[in-house]
Amino acid sequence: MTWISKTITVLGGILLAHACYSAQEHSSLQSFRAAAASLTSSSTLTATTLPVDIAIETIVATFIIVLGLVSGTRPLRPIQWRVWAGKLEREGAEGFVDNEGEVNKDYVGNPFKNLEMRPGFVDVRRQRREFAEWVKGGGEK
Amino acid sequence: MAPSLLHPPSQLSPAAALQLSQQAPSVLQNSPSTINSSPLAALLPSSETPDLWIKYENLLLSCLRTGDDHAAHQCLERLVARFGNENVRVMALKGLVKEADSQNNGDLEKVLKEYDQILSDNNTNIPITKRRIALLRSMGRLSDAASSLVHLLGFSPTDAEAWSELADIYLVQGMYQQAIYAMEEVLVLAPNAWNAHSSFANTPCDDQVHARLGEMQYMAATAPGAASGTYEKSMVEALKRFSRSIELCDDYLRGYYGLKLVTKKLLKDAAKPAKDSEEIDFSLPDSKTIERLNELATVKLSEIIRRNTAQERGWRGYDKLEVAAARELLAEEASAAASIER
Structure with a gap:
């Protein structure tokens, strides 16, 4: 998905650059013509506006860039409590990865896990015993 | 997916804990052994990040669990070198290492005395207080642990973790009403904790299962008339709590499991005639709702089991044992239904 959004953004950028270049060329051409006109005759300066196609190109380019950027964003996080909690339970860490496939740094799983784990009250001797038994039992999962 | 060192490791499977503690040499080697903690050093760019100390702490816990005492001591040394001997959290970790090192009851008594000594100097040292309670519980002195916990909650009543521990201690002692009370306090402090709702609901449910098994004889003996009333009341309460936990969390396996268990039991009991139901001040939902x-x-449980077993994307986060238990529950009912039909 990301390469599509990147291509769209680059395309929009090219269009925008082209529109800017056209506008710059147009204005320099206008000033050149005005200078040439003042040399040959003393006619009044005609007010020149930007051709409408350049204006349209600029607007279209801007929309294309915005489209590309928006389509490249990560899916939004749920903002409803139960949806978010359900996602946590259902997907675990997998549901909270960024574009590079890394789990987000602020992912902590169920934030109320501590109520069951109680790290302040950890019984280290029982944990050691259980681990030793697990190793003795062959260490299957 | 490899477990992260940034999360507390107590709930990991033995295999995952082993995997974590095997990272110890590389983590210890790749980070500097001492970090200058002077204020001037803070101005210079350094390799110190808050993550580093969380990593050390979690590494310490996993290494203690897997018996890699050498690496555990190294982690502890680094933490002490950075935060000093007087830091309360470091003190608790030091106590933890000593507990793990002790071979017999005499050593444990010694550690307990040290805790008492620390607490006599500063009796608001909460990590050490918690360690002392955990040690008492580990030594089998449950009532001492419970009374110390009540004392701790006396001066620190907003500690949800401690209330939860108290509920657990009461539960293993079979004091269900007290356990329920402590769990209610947890819910007051963390009303959105869906797992607390669920485990709270488990309490009265266990209560009834055990009451059936005769482990609640005390309650039945002191209040023979109220026995059936409390039973139904607990069931209704359990039903409510499981429903609430599902309301707080979509597709919550434990919530649906408990709901299934309770409704199954209620439907089975509905066949029996209810007695004195007008005296009791609670309302059981009608059988259609149940x-x-x-x-x-x-439906939900079978969906979760099906999609989790098929390893569908977005359904892989469930605990394997929990899914297996749910499958068993459904299979049990299916076989019971088949036997009735026959």
């Missing part, structure tokens, strides 16, 4: 809840739980 049946619909039962159906909902069945």
Whole structure:
């Protein structure tokens, strides 16, 4: 998905650059013509506006860039409590990865896990015993 | 997916804990052994990040669990070198290492005395207080642990973790009413904790299962008339709590499991005639509602089991044992239904 959004953004950028270049060329051409006109005759300066196609190109380019950027964003996080909690339970860490496939740094799983784990009250001797038994039992999962 | 060192490791499987503690040499080697903690050094760019110390702490816990005492001591040394001997958290970790090192009851008594000594100097040292309670519980002195916990909660009543521990201590002692009370306090402090709702609901449910097994004889003996009333009341309460936990968390396996269990039991009991129901100040939902809840739980549980077993994307986060238990529950009911039909 990301390469599509990147291509769209680059395309929009090219269009925008082209529109800017056209506008710059147009204005320099206008000033050149005005200078040439003042040399040959003393006619009044005609007010020149930007051709409408350049204006349209600029607007279209801007929309294309915005489209590309928006389509490249990560899916939004749920903002409803139960949806978010359900996602946590259902997907675990997998549901909270960024574009590079890394789990987000602020992912902590169920934030109320501590109520069951109680790290302040950890019984280290029982944990050691259980681990030793697990190793003795062959260490299957 | 490899477990992260940034999360507390107590709930990991033995295999995952082993995997974590095997990272110890590389983590210890790749980070500097001492970090200058002077204020001037803070101005210079350094390799110190808050993550580093969380990593050390979690590494310490996993290494203690897997018996890699050498690496555990190294982690502890680094933490002490950075934060000093007087830091309360470091003190608790030091106590933890000593507990793990002690071979017999005499050593444990010694550690306990040290805790008492620390607490006599500063009796608001909460990490050490918690360690002392955990040690008492580990030594089998449950009532001492419970009274110390009540004392701790006396001066620190907003500690949800401690209330939860108290509920657990009461539960293993079979004091269900007290356990329920402590769990209610947890819910007051963390009203959105869906797992607390669920485990709270488990309490009265266990209560009834155990009451059936005769482990609640004390309650039945002191209040023979109230026995059936409390039973139904607990069931209604359990039903409510499981429903609430599902309300707080979509597709919550434990919530649906509990809902299934309770509605199944209620439907079975509904066949029996209810007695003195007008005296009791609670209302059981009518059997149609219960049946619909039962159906909902069945549908949801089978969906979760099916999609988790197929390893569908977005359904892989469930605990394997929990899924297996749910499958067993459904299979049990299916076989019971088949035997009735026959």
